[in-house]
Amino acid sequence: MSKASIVVVSSGVSQPSSTRLLADRLAQAVHDELAARGRQADVRVVEVRELAHEVVNMTLTGYAAAPLAEAQAALAAADGVIAVTPVFTAGAAGIFKAFLDVLDTTALAGTPVLLGATGGTSRHSLVLEYGVRPVFTYLHADVVPTSVFAATDDWAEDVDDVKSLPDRIRRAATELADRIAAKAPTRRAGLFDDVPSFGELLGG
Amino acid sequence: MQFGIFSVGDVTTDPTTGRTPDDTERVRNILTIAEHADAAGLDVFATGEHHNPPFVPSSPTTMLGYLAGRTRHITLSTATTLITTNDPVRLAEEYAMLQVISDGRMDLMMGRGNTGPVYPWFGKDIRQGIALAVENYALLRRLWTEDVVDWSGKFRTPLQGFTSTPRPLDGVPPFVWHGSIRSPEIAEQAAFYGDGFLHNAIFWPMEHTAAMVNFYRERYEHHGHGRADQAIVGLGGQVFMRPRSQDAWNEFLPYFNEAPVYGHGPSMEDFTRETPLTVGSPQQVIDRYGAFWEQVGHYQRQLFLMDHAGLPLKTVLEQIDILATEVVPVLRREAELRRPADVPANPPTHAEMVAAARAAGQVHEQAVAAADHWTGRTAEDDVEAADAVTARG
Numbered sequence: 362m363s364k365a366s367i368v369v370v371s372s373g374v375s376q377p378s379s380t381r382l383l384a385d386r387l388a389q390a391v392h393d394e395l396a397a398r399g400r401q402a403d404v405r406v407v408e409v410r411e412l413a414h415e416v417v418n419m420t421l422t423g424y425a426a427a428p429l430a431e432a433q434a435a436l437a438a439a440d441g442v443i444a445v446t447p448v449f450t451a452g453a454a455g456i457f458k459a460f461l462d463v464l465d466t467t468a469l470a471g472t473p474v475l476l477g478a479t480g481g482t483s484r485h486s487l488v489l490e491y492g493v494r495p496v497f498t499y500l501h502a503d504v505v506p507t508s509v510f511a512a513t514d515d516w517a518e519d520v521d522d523v524k525s526l527p528d529r530i531r532r533a534a535t536e537l538a539d540r541i542a543a544k545a546p547t548r549r550a551g552l553f554d555d556v557p558s559f560g561e562l563l564g565g
Numbered sequence: 566m567q568f569g570i571f572s573v574g575d576v577t578t579d580p581t582t583g584r585t586p587d588d589t590e591r592v593r594n595i596l597t598i599a600e601h602a603d604a605a606g607l608d609v610f611a612t613g614e615h616h617n618p619p620f621v622p623s624s625p626t627t628m629l630g631y632l633a634g635r636t637r638h639i640t641l642s643t644a645t646t647l648i649t650t651n652d653p654v655r656l657a658e659e660y661a662m663l664q665v666i667s668d669g670r671m672d673l674m675m676g677r678g679n680t681g682p683v684y685p686w687f688g689k690d691i692r693q694g695i696a697l698a699v700e701n702y703a704l705l706r707r708l709w710t711e712d713v714v715d716w717s718g719k720f721r722t723p724l725q726g727f728t729s730t731p732r733p734l735d736g737v738p739p740f741v742w743h744g745s746i747r748s749p750e751i752a753e754q755a756a757f758y759g760d761g762f763l764h765n766a767i768f769w770p771m772e773h774t775a776a777m778v779n780f781y782r783e784r785y786e787h788h789g790h791g792r793a794d795q796a797i798v799g800l801g802g803q804v805f806m807r808p809r810s811q812d813a814w815n816e817f818l819p820y821f822n823e824a825p826v827y828g829h830g831p832s833m834e835d836f837t838r839e840t841p842l843t844v845g846s847p848q849q850v851i852d853r854y855g856a857f858w859e860q861v862g863h864y865q866r867q868l869f870l871m872d873h874a875g876l877p878l879k880t881v882l883e884q885i886d887i888l889a890t891e892v893v894p895v896l897r898r899e900a901e902l903r904r905p906a907d908v909p910a911n912p913p914t915h916a917e918m919v920a921a922a923r924a925a926g927q928v929h930e931q932a933v934a935a936a937d938h939w940t941g942r943t944a945e946d947d948v949e950a951a952d953a954v955t956a957r958g
Contacts, residue, residue: 414831421830424769426839553780556749559757559788562699 365395365402365541368439372409372446372457379479381408383511384445386527387477390534391443391541398542407432409460416456419463429463437468437549441475441541442502448480448488461496470501472547473540475533476508486510505536566900567911568893569609570602570885571644571801571868574622577875580823585875591621594878596632598871601882603636605889608911610636611644611674611868616683619825626659633667641667644765644801644868645676645744648705649697650687652721656701657708657729664734669915674742674763675702677751693720695750702741702754709738712932725954728932735919736929740912742799749780756784756796761912764861765801766841767870768826774800775860782862794905797912799866802854803842806887810845816880817844824874847891854892855899863904865912867896 369388373380388404395402409416415429425433436442446457474497478489489508497504507529515526572595578585586594599610612622612629622628629641641663646656663671677694684691700718707714708729717723733739742761745751746769755762762781766774778798785796805820807813814833821833821844836842843853858864869888872881904910913921922929939947 418831418835422768422827422836424773424839426831426835427770552747553749553776556753556780559753562695562750562753563703 362400363546365400365440365546366435366438367391367402367404367441367443367541368436369404369406370409370436370442370444370457370460371406372444372454372460373479374410374447374454374456378447379511379513379516380445380447380477381406382516383477383479383509384443386530387443387445387475387509387534390530391441391475391537394531394534394538395541398538400538400542402541405435407435409456412460413456416459416463420459425463433464433468437465438547439472440544440547441473441537442469443475443477443537444493444497445477445479446493448478448485451485452488452492453478458496461500464500466500468500468549469497471544472502473537473544474502474504475537476504477511477533478508479511481513483510483512483514486512503540505533505540507533507536509533566864566897566904567608567640567866568888568896569607569611569640569642569866569868570598570871570888571609571611571613571642572598572622572872573613573870574615574620575825575873576619576621577825577873578823579875579877580819582877588621592628594881595622595872596628596635597878598881598885599632599639599641600635602885602889603632603639605885607639607885607889607893609640609642609866609868611642613644614647614678615680616686617680626663629663629671630666633663633670639670641671642742643673644763645674645678647678647683648675648701649677649694650683650689651701653701653705654708654721654724654727654729657705658731660739661709661729661731661733664739664915665731669734669739672740672742672761672912674744674761676744677748689720695748696720698751699754706738706758709733727954732931734915735922736927736931737915737918737922739915740918742797742912745777747777749777752777752781753784756781756790757788759785759788759790761797761799761865763799763801763866763868765868767801767803768840770839771841771857771860778861778864794862795908797866797909798861798864799868799912800841800857800861800864801868801870803840803870804850804854804884804888804892805844806847806850806884806892808846810849813844813846820874820876828874847887850888850892851895855896858900858903863900863908865909 369384371381371384392402412429415426419425446453476489476493494504509529511526576591602610612625614625616623625643632641660673677698681691697720700720704716712728714727715725742763743751743755744763744765752762764774764777782793782796786793805813805817818833822828827836837844843850871884
């Protein structure tokens with residue numbers, strides 16, 4: 362079996378970033394869960410901050426400059442995606458949504474996706490469910506049932522004795538690893554791979 | 566190799582003066598620009614077709630018909646004609662008329678437009694864009710090549726016993742290009758018919774342009790029109806020149822920064838690196854555009870966008886002069902030196918297409934219509950004739 366390709370989209374804007382911290386924990390957990398299933402994984406992190414200007418430029422011009430095009434190609438070819446955003450003003454970070462807006466609408470179709478978010482307090486914990494999950498549903502991604510929200514307090518010990526952050530990360534990672542392991546490696550058709558012949562175009 | 570200009574026809578405020586031309590002034594400026602391009606010795610003038618502000622060219626054949634009378638040498642064309650939302654019957658009529666008026670000094674380029682609401686404004690569904698382009702063009706070709714057409718399709722009311730007039734000049738339809746930036750289906754369509762394919766690369770990296778062009782070339786060969794390197798290819802481009810590179814940069818920067826599409830987006834440094842926009846000396850333009858053939862093969866037509874972003878008329882005319890006197894003669898000579906002998910230098914002219922048709926044994930005979938029994942009557946008097954061609958379902 363080929364190595365699974367995991368692409369992590371991290372949309373934190375500060376350095377260091379608690380969003381990146383959560384993204385790394387999720388990636389490590391998925392990596393370990395896959396290893397437990399006998400599957401190797403390559404993890405690649407896309408820091409949206411580093412592509413922010415290219416994302417805005419593509420929004421305005423319609424084409425992706427090389428670094429953004431390369432990240433988009435990696436996402437489209439990924440066997441699994443971990444997407445993590447901070448919560449700003451009661452919603453996902455604008456730059457995170459902007460990054461998704463310029464993604465080809467077929468790029469994540471069928472791809473297993475794990476969602477994560479960070480925020481100041483647990484009062485924002487449903488942002489992923491009402492604000493982010495529908496976007497990935499629109500993209501026909503296969504979003505795992507457990508998404509992981511980490512409030513500032515979650516980074517302290519014993520905040521939640523019943524369902525601690527490590528427990529939630531493990532559960533979500535298990536769900537993503539199960540899906541990746543059960544799925545054939547992603548092969549996405551290129552722009553020129555599935556062009557109908559002219560006979561089909563005329564007959565259609 | 567042909568070199569020319571194409572106009573989007575945008576009405577844009579000049580960011581350096583705050584002045585905005587009105588529609589009348591802009592239309593007249595476009596006519597002046599086209600006549601100037603002809604006098605300067607450029608090969609092609611092409612106009613866009615738009616149906617919403619800030620664009621003025623809604624009626625391309627009116628404009629091009631006037632220019633056919635005012636110009637002497639330049640080939641008049643479109644960039645692009647909306648094959649999706651125009652009635653193909655009207656296109657067949659209007660462009661055959663332009664062909665006759667211009668004595669064959671024209672061609673046209675099919676496209677799907679850049680404005681979504683044009684589809685609903687003309688009663689069409691944008692999700693059917695490709696299907697409309699395919700069906701409408703198939704009908705358009707039949708109207709030009711067959712004297713009497715019976716036809717039915719998905720998007721237009723059926724035709725029975727219909728003859729589009731005037732019949733094409735010498736019985737040979739105009740040469741047609743298909744323009745598309747992102748849709749391989751349109752490259753496939755151009756290849757299927759052996760028509761030309763133009764990639765308007767002005768907002769796109771050259772790698773993407775090369776991939777689209779090379780797909781068209783492969784399919785052209787597949788459909789039996791010749792070798793891949795003999796297919797008819799055009800590119801869009803965009804330049805701003807002054808004798809000193811830094812002067813060009815300084816003068817164009819405020820226009821770039823406020824321009825529709827890319828203004829307030831990428832920096833001019835990024836955009837000139839990533840797309841064919843070249844701002845600098847004529848030699849820099851020669852160096853850049855003289856190398857595109859390495860990625861797309863020898864091609865037949867290079868169009869430049871010169872009159873947008875609010876550039877004043879005087880500046881546009883100066884740019885045309887620099888292009889025609891300092892850039893084009895060099896690029897044309899270089900292209901001719903490296904072109905393989907059996908690869909077409911230019912897209913086919915009307916005379917060449919007539920010669921090819923005659924060589925293939927096609928004879929031009931104007932079918933004689935039945936006597937005119939319409940003049941002097943009202944359409945409503947003619948219910949019987951209307952009934953005779955009404956499809957019964």
